[in-house]
Amino acid sequence: xxxxxxxxxxxxxxxxxxxxxxxxxxxxxxxxxxxxxxxxxxxxxxxxxxxxxxxxxxxxxxxxxxxxxxxxxxxx
Amino acid sequence: xxxxxxxxxxxxxxxxxxxxxxxxxxxxxxxxxxxxxxxxxxxxxxxxxxxxxxxxxxxxxxxxxxxxxxxxxxxxxxxxxxxxxxxxxxxxxxxxxxxxxxxxxxxxxxxxxxxxxxxxxxxxxxxxxxxxxxxxxxxxxxxxxxxxxxxxxxxxxxxxxxxxxxxxxxxxxxxxxxxxxxxxxxxxxxxxxxxxxxxxxxxxxxxxxxxxxxxxxxxxxxxxxxxxxxxxxxxxxxxxxxxxxxxxxxxxxxxxxxxxxxxxxxxxxxxxxxxxxxxxxxxxxxxxxxxxxxxxxxxxxxxxxxxxxxxxxxxxxxxxxxxxxxxxxxxxxxxxxxxxxxxxxxxxxxxxxxxxxxxxxxxxxxxxxxxxxxxxxxxxxxxxxxxxxxxxxxxxxxxxxxxxxxxxxxxxxxxxxxxxxxxxxxxxxxxxxxxxxxxxxxxxxxxxxxxxxxxxxxxxxxxxxxxxxxxxxxxxxxxxxxxxxxxxxxxxxxxxxxxxxxxxxxxxxxxxxxxxxxxxxxxxxxxxxxxxxxxxxxxxxxxxxx
Numbered sequence: 001x002x003x004x005x006x007x008x009x010x011x012x013x014x015x016x017x018x019x020x021x022x023x024x025x026x027x028x029x030x031x032x033x034x035x036x037x038x039x040x041x042x043x044x045x046x047x048x049x050x051x052x053x054x055x056x057x058x059x060x061x062x063x064x065x066x067x068x069x070x071x072x073x074x075x076x
Numbered sequence: 077x078x079x080x081x082x083x084x085x086x087x088x089x090x091x092x093x094x095x096x097x098x099x100x101x102x103x104x105x106x107x108x109x110x111x112x113x114x115x116x117x118x119x120x121x122x123x124x125x126x127x128x129x130x131x132x133x134x135x136x137x138x139x140x141x142x143x144x145x146x147x148x149x150x151x152x153x154x155x156x157x158x159x160x161x162x163x164x165x166x167x168x169x170x171x172x173x174x175x176x177x178x179x180x181x182x183x184x185x186x187x188x189x190x191x192x193x194x195x196x197x198x199x200x201x202x203x204x205x206x207x208x209x210x211x212x213x214x215x216x217x218x219x220x221x222x223x224x225x226x227x228x229x230x231x232x233x234x235x236x237x238x239x240x241x242x243x244x245x246x247x248x249x250x251x252x253x254x255x256x257x258x259x260x261x262x263x264x265x266x267x268x269x270x271x272x273x274x275x276x277x278x279x280x281x282x283x284x285x286x287x288x289x290x291x292x293x294x295x296x297x298x299x300x301x302x303x304x305x306x307x308x309x310x311x312x313x314x315x316x317x318x319x320x321x322x323x324x325x326x327x328x329x330x331x332x333x334x335x336x337x338x339x340x341x342x343x344x345x346x347x348x349x350x351x352x353x354x355x356x357x358x359x360x361x362x363x364x365x366x367x368x369x370x371x372x373x374x375x376x377x378x379x380x381x382x383x384x385x386x387x388x389x390x391x392x393x394x395x396x397x398x399x400x401x402x403x404x405x406x407x408x409x410x411x412x413x414x415x416x417x418x419x420x421x422x423x424x425x426x427x428x429x430x431x432x433x434x435x436x437x438x439x440x441x442x443x444x445x446x447x448x449x450x451x452x453x454x455x456x457x458x459x460x461x462x463x464x465x466x467x468x469x470x471x472x473x474x475x476x477x478x479x480x481x482x483x484x485x486x487x488x489x490x491x492x493x494x495x496x497x498x499x500x501x502x503x504x505x506x507x508x509x510x511x512x513x514x515x516x517x518x519x520x521x522x523x524x525x526x527x528x529x530x531x532x533x534x535x536x537x538x539x540x541x542x543x544x545x546x547x548x549x550x551x552x553x554x555x556x557x558x559x560x561x562x563x564x565x566x567x568x569x570x571x572x573x574x575x576x577x578x579x580x581x582x583x584x585x586x587x588x589x590x591x592x593x594x595x596x597x598x599x600x601x602x603x604x605x606x607x608x609x610x611x612x613x614x615x616x617x618x619x620x621x622x
Binding site: 010011012013014016019023026030031032033034036037039040043045050052055059 | 324325326327328329343345347348351352354355356357358359568569
């Protein structure tokens, strides 16, 4: 799952080498519009809708993976 | 003062005249949008005018012509149709800020005396209690199933199609067309009455100053005067195709899909655009090459030479298409971003406005601009600097705050509207915003401190998530104050630290900042907040709430 998330983040932001602990704001220096752009890519890839109120709970890459797991997203 | 050449747009006296005027654009595309599945939708000017006229006739036929009608919805085509139909049928469109809590949304509707509400499905339920309490007489849902007794907007438009011509409403240019709410950074939101002349003159004057091109894109909320006047009304008057977006999640996606020439934005959106550009460069593996080109360009510029290599522009075109202009307002733009985007052939035009001035007051021009300033004053509008405060006179100044003559009287000095913002005008006529008077900390010795300036410095401390600088009593007398900072620490950055450690670390950092400031501006007290500050919808701290 991490590899897939890394790929999507790279496609949207051009940032490589993110880890589970990478913080979107602190480490990747993204603003709220950038984060929304990544969320849009996740929505498209996994065909789900991520409500805006859920987006603000996502701070680091591990949060994305745990959120997707919680939503029952299957990456296979 | 230097005069700058102007374009020659159409001017309209009222919204009824605007709709007649827009018919000349016929089958040219007016509004375009993308749905969740990236499917493109659009309406021509002919279709837009037809929908507006039909809804206007339906409103008049139902006894709602000339009434206050609130629009509570995300950005969408029907928001625009509703606004134009209400105003062109002689009514007042109450533009509700949907980012407010549910109670505030209902309060805004009541405060503006709306008799009817047009709500999107998301907000229909929120407005329903008003109907139950009979505070409004009609609640119309924009799409989806309406309740038995209440109409659906599509049905209302359809019903208007079969109505024969209705008597032309008598609309004077100084009649109120819209009630919009101030953003409420420094005080509670106030309903602002903007007339037909205010909005339409401001939209046309913005076109006299700036060439917005024939295809624009906007994600700015329409319920704010900036989005309405400077992204929708001026685009329509110009006959442009306007791609609209109502969900920040799909903003960049839709921007790229629509391939516009101009992007109407706030600085944060412009920054996101710049990040998209660099993400594209990274993916192409051309980071080093682009950095070197920019370095060369910057170096030559220092010697007054213009580096005419089109490589950077070609790279931009591959990633961002034909985008050429970014217009920003609503907050201060970092001039560096303007320089950086200009290296790729994208001109960033910064403007300045305030809801009470419909909103535009000054804007840079396509050919006359100066980064860090908000440009020359808008044609037809006069600006005077009184004790450093920006005063405005012209067809764009509001009629007043709705049902609040005392508050209106406070902000007017004769015909001059006192913005509460501080600024200066240079010898070329460019206005620079230096602070906001209402937030000023006034010291006993007469010195004034602009808290934003100090906040900007404190925000650079990694431990700080948000900060508010204010005047605190020295204890000597009530009006004897010293600057203090209330800080909400960044929870991630202070993890594992005790409050004592945080405070000690912050004090050390603030001491370093204090050394760089004149003594009267030095922060003399620091306190830590446990709760985040209350924010406005534009993410500014609500100072009055602290």
